[in-house]
Amino acid sequence: MKQILKNFNFVILLLGRSLSNVGSSLYSVAAMWLVYELGGSSFYTGLALFLTQMPAILQILLGPMIDRFHVKRLLVGTQMLQVVLLLIVPVAHAFGILTIAVVLTVMPVVSLCNQFLYPTQLSLLPKILKKEQLTKGNSLFAVAYQGTDALFNAIAGLLLAVVGAIAIFYINSLTFLLSAALLMLLRIPFTKMARQHSEKPSARAMVTDYIGQLKEGINVLMHPFFRNLLGGVVFVNLAGAGMFAVLPAFSAAHGGPEYYGLFLSAAGIGVIVGAALVSVLKLDRIKVGRLYAGVISINGVCMVVLTMIPNPWVSILLFGLSWLPAGIINVSSQVIIQSAIPSHLLGRVMAAVMGISAGIAPVGALLGGSVGAILTSDAVILISGIIMLIVAVIWTFNRTMKKIPAVKDLTPETFQLG
Numbered sequence: 001m002k003q004i005l006k007n008f009n010f011v012i013l014l015l016g017r018s019l020s021n022v023g024s025s026l027y028s029v030a031a032m033w034l035v036y037e038l039g040g041s042s043f044y045t046g047l048a049l050f051l052t053q054m055p056a057i058l059q060i061l062l063g064p065m066i067d068r069f070h071v072k073r074l075l076v077g078t079q080m081l082q083v084v085l086l087l088i089v090p091v092a093h094a095f096g097i098l099t100i101a102v103v104l105t106v107m108p109v110v111s112l113c114n115q116f117l118y119p120t121q122l123s124l125l126p127k128i129l130k131k132e133q134l135t136k137g138n139s140l141f142a143v144a145y146q147g148t149d150a151l152f153n154a155i156a157g158l159l160l161a162v163v164g165a166i167a168i169f170y171i172n173s174l175t176f177l178l179s180a181a182l183l184m185l186l187r188i189p190f191t192k193m194a195r196q197h198s199e200k201p202s203a204r205a206m207v208t209d210y211i212g213q214l215k216e217g218i219n220v221l222m223h224p225f226f227r228n229l230l231g232g233v234v235f236v237n238l239a240g241a242g243m244f245a246v247l248p249a250f251s252a253a254h255g256g257p258e259y260y261g262l263f264l265s266a267a268g269i270g271v272i273v274g275a276a277l278v279s280v281l282k283l284d285r286i287k288v289g290r291l292y293a294g295v296i297s298i299n300g301v302c303m304v305v306l307t308m309i310p311n312p313w314v315s316i317l318l319f320g321l322s323w324l325p326a327g328i329i330n331v332s333s334q335v336i337i338q339s340a341i342p343s344h345l346l347g348r349v350m351a352a353v354m355g356i357s358a359g360i361a362p363v364g365a366l367l368g369g370s371v372g373a374i375l376t377s378d379a380v381i382l383i384s385g386i387i388m389l390i391v392a393v394i395w396t397f398n399r400t401m402k403k404i405p406a407v408k409d410l411t412p413e414t415f416q417l418g
Contacts, residue, residue, distance in 0.1 A: 004137055009128045009186055014144055016183040017121055020079060021148040023175030024114070027086060029156035029264060030168035031107055033257050034089075036248040037165070038100040042377065046245035046369010051104055053241065053361040055112040072186050074120055078113040079180035085110050086172045093166050123346050126338050135284055135408075138334045142275035142327060149268035157261015217349045220341060224400045229292070229333075232391045234360045236296065239384035240326075241361040242368025243303070246377035253377070254312040266320030274327020283328060284335065284408040289401030291332065295325035297392035303385025307378045332407050340410045 004010055035048040088106050092098040121141075129137045159168055221230065251260035274295075278284060283291060302322035309315050341349045372380045395401050405414065 004129065004133050004140065007128060009124075010137065012182060012185050013121060013124060013128070014140060016075070016179050016186075017141065018144045018148050019175055019179035019182060020117065021144070022152050023082070023086075023172045023179065025149045025152035025264075025268075026156045026159070026168050026175070027110070027172040029153055029261055030160065030165040030172070031089075031103060032248055033160055033260060034103055034165040035100060035107075036252070038103065042246045042249045042369045042372035044100065044369070045248050046242075046365050046367075046372065048104060048107055049241060049245050049365030049369070050362040051108040052111040053365055055108055055115050071120060071124060072183065074116055075183045075186070076180045078117045079176045079183065082110055082113050082176045083173045083180070085113075086169050086176070090166050090169045122334060122338075126343060126346060131339065134338050135331070135335050136279060138331050138338075139275050139279050142331050143272050149264070149271070151265070151268075153264035153268055154261045157258040157265070160257035160261065216345060220345060220349050225404055228395075228398055228400050229288075232292070232296075232395055233329075233333075235387055235391050236299075237361045238364035238367075239387040241364030242371070243381050243384045245365045245368035246372035246380045249372060250377035250381070254315065259312060259316075262316050263319055266316045267323040267326075270320040270323030271327035271330065274324040274329075275331045276327070277324070278328055278331045284332065285406050287402075287406050288332070288336070288404040288410075289395055289398065291407075292329060292401070293392045293395035295328050296388055296395070299323070299325045300385045300388030300392060303381055303388060306385070307382045335407050336410055339407070340414055 032045055032048060036045050039045070085106055089098065089103060092102050122138075125134060125137050125141070156168060159171075220226070247263060248260055251257070251263055299322050302318050306315055306318045306322065309318060337349060338346065368380050368384075371383075404410075
């Protein structure tokens with residue numbers, strides 16, 4: 001652990017991510033609650049999640065692009081763009097022209113910036129850390145990410161009750177500005193393509209090369225293991241997005257915006273503890289299929305029981321426990337990709353995986369918000385829990401998942417990837 005923290009680039013990247021996550025946590029709580037206040041229905045919060053999660057699909061196309069960009073410029077540029085975007089909402093409010101349409105327009109553009117940010121950061125880790133440091137490095141990233149979420153989601157809930165959503169947008173802009181300044185300190189070279197050209201390629205050659213690189217990344221995901229893994233993750237994300245779409249309404253029924261922040265904070269703490277458990281309990285020694293099926297079943301049980309408990313504090317506790325598996329799966333999945341995928345394909349494969357797994361989330365958000373508006377938020381959470389349990393059963397008995405060794409034993413040779 002000490003060796004990782006002596007790595008200058010890793011520390012700067014970790015601190016930069018933490019700062020941007022502070023801004024993202026405050027922004028996401030404020031924006032979703034503002035949409036709920038302006039619209040007054042789960043349908044609009046579902047629509048807001050749909051619009052903010054749609055850009056995640058573009059990650060399938062961003063992989064080769066990420067591999068071409070100068071990393072520092074990409075990271076700093078996305079932060080500065082968010083500084084400007086987040087000021088639009090309070091400025092519109094100051095001029096008396098703020099509507100739900102303005103908020104719903106800003107949210108997906110901010111989300112698009114993050115589609116460049118997070119895959120770029122994750123793709124950098126294997127280039128600045130040794131292979132044996134990847135599990136600890138990813139755990140620290142997940143802990144820092146969810147730690148800021150857990151703390152500042154709760155703070156955002158309190159700030160909503162005290163100063164309102166508009167004031168939080170000013171704070172958001174400041175945190176992204178500080179993050180950009182910090183990322184300027186990174187000491188990293190230009191990201192180079194696998195093949196170098198002595199002359200500037202034509203537009204046609206660039207498009208052809210781009211498509212070729214994209215196909216290479218997608219072809220890797222055609223391996224039976226990745227197909228089965230991503231198939232389950234798609235339904236898990238579908239259920240999770242539906243649940244988050246109705247969470248403002250569920251929280252309002254339990255008291256108000258401070259409870260919304262506490263529910264999100266509980267989820268963040270659950271993910272952080274789950275991420276830490278990967279190293280503490282050495283979960284990377286458990287066969288992948290068994291590990292994934294076991295932890296996702298915990299999520300399903302907690303969600304089902306959550307709908308039967310009227311006490312808000314017990315509900316918050318159960319909600320937090322239900323997100324332990326997310327932390328475990330997040331860290332494990334990142335290490336699987338970073339260990340089993342050849343380094344020259346990492347950028348495009350990482351982006352494609354995140355895009356595909358998150359691509360179903362907009363549909364889940366829209367369905368969850370619509371069902372919540374027609375039925376109740378409790379019904380959506382119950383259905384989500386049942387979906388999680390079904391995925392756990394399928395992963396338990398799937399032959400391909402059973403054959404895959406523990407995370408620590410995975411290499412490119414495991415999947416015969418060159």
